Amino acid sequence: MIQAMGSALTTIGLPVALGIIMFGLGLSLTPGDFARVARYPKAVIVALACQLVLLPAIAFGLVVLFGLPPVLAVGMMLLAASPGGTTANLYSHLFRGDVALNITLTAINSVLAVFTLPLITNLAIQYFLPGDDGLGLQFAKTVEVFVIVLVPVVLGMLVRWWKAGFADRMDKPVRIASVVILAVVIVGAIVSNLELLLANFGILAGITVLFCVLSLTVGYVAPRLLRVDRRQSVACSFEIGIHNATLAIVIAQTVVGSIEMSLPAAVYGVLMFFVALGFGFLIRGRGTAAESAAGSAAGSSVDAPAERRPTS
Template sequence: MQASIITELFLPLALAIIMFGMGLSLTPNDFKRILIYPKAVAVGLLNQIVLLPLIAFGLIQLFDLQPELAVGVMILSACPGGATSNLITHLAKGDSALSITLTGFSSMITVLSIPFVVNFSLQYFMPGGEVQQLNVIGTVIAVLFITVIPVAIGMVILKKTPAMAARLDKPFRRISIIFFVVIVVAAVFKEREHIVHYFIEAGPVALALNLCTLGVGYFSGRLFGLSRKQSTTVSIESGIQNATLGITVAATLLMNPAMTIPPVIYGLLMFGSAALMIFIGNRQTSV
């Protein structure tokens, strides 16, 4: 993708604003909860950081995706969580505190895991060097500026002026939704000539990845003795990806529009499964 105002300015700015909005709901105590329920946090991070990329890699092999789409799926798998998962967990009657904690930790860890997963994917699926590998240091700095630092600023505002944070929280949630829609529309428009073909090829993988990670997240939680609410939370945190970050990495850092398609498709499909999780969570609570 050639450099443009969208890839060089709007995408990073939009993601930074979304992450700032997430920071408005995070406190230092959210990071201390690992001491309160370490097993739940460990199971959640295992699913998000380790199992998610492994499941994605296995599904790519099973569906035999073309290289660029395969890398796009792997980019997505390196971008777990996000502010959306916190809202869905709340609506699904999950453990909101655990959800926020997992989102906070995964956002910090992905700063280092993204360049590792992406460069491995480029080496494995595109060994001819069609796409230049990410500069690790440069990528870490870029991800810091568009994710961690905006989150930190949001946390500072919440700590110093909670009233202002409360006023900003709802508008920034709405802005996040608007930006996500704009980003998806822009990515689809950029690849409009190939979008149907890409959707046919990458759609089944995206759907399978979404369902597998939701299922593995829930049942791994139950296997390790977590409560239903905690297992539901791990499931949502594993299956609801930060598609906006995936699109930004593909479009801004790799400048490859085809690689944005799997995150776009996944970002659309995951809201269907999210609605199902909300329905199940509320039904179980009312029974």
């Protein structure tokens, strides 16, 4: 009975939880968040290139390196194709990133995911499961992805446009509701699939942690190498490094119809919080040290002329 309840929570609750999360995202968005691309063109282009090109390549390399079974391999690629979630905004705020840039990237990624997520998932299925015609995101299922991802966001934006004050008042309650519902659903999903999860946790823990570390590192280092300022690089790091695991789980279980395919996202969704927290403290420490060194250098350059001033 407990397993049946857990299954029902997963089937019904996960899409509902994701819908509330995406609706909450829409409540915080305005058309200006999309227009902001013109203010941060380099940061946006670098972040999107990392998100859409580098991360799927990294995930593919890790899948081959770890020798994952085919269904789990597709699940990893589905996770890599998932956009950043609203959690990225929270981490960016905690570690002094440019949250406005995060919001812009989340908005753009949510739109692009409607096209890129089915494409990457289908390519992964063709490569790892070439003889399985039952899986895949054909046109009808791609429409489901569109409904799951974009419709709640658009509704939230319409509410903000129509009643901005109401949207502001509802922002916090919607966030709290989404966290509570999601927590209940995740517990239900774990209970209903405990044996399957435990059987695969060992093989998935290492690859998901490494993927998270590499995603965060690429998201921070690539912009810095291309002279994007530090606050924007922190924002890019969390946007690229923190994937929307809930979206990947919903697509795997309710759209593709494979619980096993959702396991990489489920394991990642638990471990990612700790990895991202540690990474945040690491780059914050480096940023503080760099700022102190810059301050000392500036102080020395100001004092130097005084030392060379001739005495009468």
